Amino acid sequence: MKKYKWIIILVNLIILLGFLNYSILKKETILSDGQLVLLELAPVDPRSLMQGDYMTLRYAISQNTSNDSISKRGYCVVKLDANGIAKKVRLQDGKTPIHTNEFLIRYNSKSTRGITIGAESYFFQEGDASKFEKAKYGGVMVDNKGNNLLVGLYNEQKQQIE
Structure with missing residues (x-):
């Protein structure tokens, strides 16, 4: 069970970091390409x-x-x-x-x-x-x-x- 706990925590961390990076990329795109x-x-x-x-x-x-x-x-x-x-x-x-x-x-x-x-x-x-x-x-x-x-x-x- 301990092994799965760390895998779940790691997967959630990767998803969270992915979401944050996507949000930053979206705002940077607005700054560079926006009017x-x-x-x-x-x-x-x-x-x-x-x-x-x-x-x-x-x-x-x-x-x-x-x-x-x-x-x-x-x-x-x-x-x-x-x-x-x-x-x-x-x-x-x-x-x-x-x-x-x-x-x-x-x-x-x-x-x-x-x-x-x-x-x-x-x-x-x-x-x-x-x-x-x-x-x-x-x-x-x-x-x-x-x-x-x-x-x-x-x-x-x-x-x-x-």
Whole structure:
């Protein structure tokens, strides 16, 4: 029995490491092959006593959405305007239809907060809150499947805040 116990532990460890590596590879693929989309931010409180300095992000594309008329999960279709800022075109259940110059962003519908895209918190070093309070846009890398990854906050001139 002891022999099987160690085999089971080893198999579980290999599966866990495989899953973690797959998750990392997926995010690295989004970073390298994804399209940078700037999403306009709505104002929120940038402080948490338990977690340190961070900013809860709320995006303009997630506002003015009636939760009664949309699916719990779906895709927000955005199109870049002349300034390179994403504007919501429509919400849809599937990945199609999608037209040229449109991008998919996967969303979840929350009963009280509207839709969320999964990149709602941005942590930064304690004491840097004054720099990030000026953030106007959230930079999100998106792939062609609607997956996204928050890569930074941007100021009004569309320069990344560091």
